[in-house]
Amino acid sequence: xxxxxxxxxxxxxxxxxxxxxxxxxxxxxxxxxxxxxxxxxxxxxxxxxxxxxxxxxxxxxxxxxxxxxxxxxxxxxxxxxxxxxxxxxxxxxxxxxxxxxxxxxxxxxxxxxxxxxxxxxxxxxxxxxxxxxxxxxxxxxxxxxxxxxxxxxxxxxxxxxxxxxxxxxxxxxxxxxxxxxxxxxxxxxxxxxxxxxxxx
Numbered sequence: 001x002x003x004x005x006x007x008x009x010x011x012x013x014x015x016x017x018x019x020x021x022x023x024x025x026x027x028x029x030x031x032x033x034x035x036x037x038x039x040x041x042x043x044x045x046x047x048x049x050x051x052x053x054x055x056x057x058x059x060x061x062x063x064x065x066x067x068x069x070x071x072x073x074x075x076x077x078x079x080x081x082x083x084x085x086x087x088x089x090x091x092x093x094x095x096x097x098x099x100x101x102x103x104x105x106x107x108x109x110x111x112x113x114x115x116x117x118x119x120x121x122x123x124x125x126x127x128x129x130x131x132x133x134x135x136x137x138x139x140x141x142x143x144x145x146x147x148x149x150x151x152x153x154x155x156x157x158x159x160x161x162x163x164x165x166x167x168x169x170x171x172x173x174x175x176x177x178x179x180x181x182x183x184x185x186x187x188x189x190x191x192x193x194x195x196x197x198x199x200x
Contacts, residue, residue, distance in 0.1 A: 001184035002136040003143040003191075005049070006153045009059040010036035010176045020097065022090030022118075023083050029062045036176035037063045041070045043178070043197050049073070050142035053135065055082040055149060063176065064147040080131030081148040084124050087117025111165040121165050125155035132156065136183050153179060160188045 010033030014021040021027055029037065040063070049071055054064045056077040068075045089097060097103040106113040110121035128148070135144055150173040158168035160181055172194050173179065180191040 001141060001182050002139050003180065003182045004132055004135070005044070005047075005143065005145045006156065006179040006181065007040065007063065007145060007147045008150055008153060008173050008175060008177050009055075009057070009063040009147060010034065012059045014059075015175065018094045020086055020089050020092050020094060021083075022086040023057065024090050026058065028058050033059070033063070033175070037066050039197065040176060040178075041066050044145075048143055049145050051135075051139055051144045052076065052147070053078055053081060053144060054147040055079075055152075057083055057149070060147040060149065064145070067145060078131055080127045080134075081146055081152060083149045084121070084151045085117075085119045086115040087119075089115050089118065107169075109166055110168070121151070121155060121168075124152055125159050125165055128152050128156040129159050132181075132183065157181070157190065157193060160190055 010029050012027050012029050012033050014027050044067060049067070052064055052068045052071065052073050053076050054060045056079065061075060061077070064075050089103070102113065102116070106115060112120070114120050132146070135146070153173050154168040154171045155165065157171055157179060158165055174194055174196045176196065178195045179193045180195070182189045182191060
């Protein structure tokens, strides 16, 4: 059995903004996000972690850095855990997008609506689950921290919970949250979702 800590990146200037960041480069943690990353070290102090993986985006790497430093482990990057590719929508103004029928379809039917030049949510789900399965074989009987993004984490959890991909938006994955799954040859168990360290 392998245990995976699926950790969303910390706060950054794109959160709450009016533009869709997608895979735009240059989005770094803000001061709150840096504090969240440092707090993750405290929250996970009693957990044995054997490896640290991350999406290659700056905001995930910066969130992973304090924990990896404390553990004395390298951060191994993987494209399988990166942000959703929203293609031509990257950087677009949300007010402009909400007037487009394809965007409205995307919000309702993620599994069957492809952003122009981007990827379907079921493709995101496939790469996330495939990536975690590969890590399970590489790290048997170990605990692995995987730093990723909200929608990819939701997609993986939806798969493991047998929830339709179009219903995954009902899951909440907060900033710097930890969701935990165990995977073995006998199946998957979801041990926690959206643990933020807060009371609510």
